[in-house]
Amino acid sequence: MTSHTSVMVIPDSQTWRIKILHKTGNLHLTGVTTVISTRDFTSSRLPQRSFRHQTNMADYQEAPLATRPKTLDPNEYFNISPEHRRVEQERAAIRANLKRQYQTQLNNPLRRELIDDPALTRWVYARTNPYPHFRPTFKTSLLGILCGVAPLFGLYYIFNTDRNRKEEQIKAGTLQRKFSLAT
Secondary structure (H helix, E strand, O other): OOEEEEEEEEEOOOEEEEEEEEEEOOEEEEEEEEEEEHHHHOHHHOOOOOOOOOOOOOOOOOOOOOOOOHHHOHHHOOOOOHHHHHHHHHHHHHHHHHHHHHHHHHOOOOOOOOOOOHHHHHHHHHHHOOHHHOOOOHHHHHHHHHHHHHHHHHHHHHHHHHHHHHHHHHHHOOOOOOOOOOO
């Protein structure tokens, strides 16, 4: 009489369901379904001599002043609507097609011309011609005032008050001149 035990692991967002199936001869015994929290698999429970441990979704601990990265959010993996999945699959298919086209152009041994990348062309155009597509926002307006107008008024105030102070001292006769060609 032979016995065989198999374990089936079903990952969930916060827990793992482990189903243990035990088979003895022709008799099938469906074993216990156990729920284990993913917190049981954190890096603190690993042996101390394990130095090549990678951080994954189960053992990531959030920093107190930072939010969880989008790539480690369980809702991004498990609680996605079918429409959102379809849109993501379409985007991935477009990216894969563009990558395949670029790779075939790049690896063509008979290629004589340059590879035209329209995204790079648009980026270079946007970098060299910022003014046709400029949108005034609160941030750009504030930066324009602080970097363009405020220094002009500041320098005018400094030079004008210094000149007026010197004129008053000259009229009163209290100006001490530091350099004179006559002496």
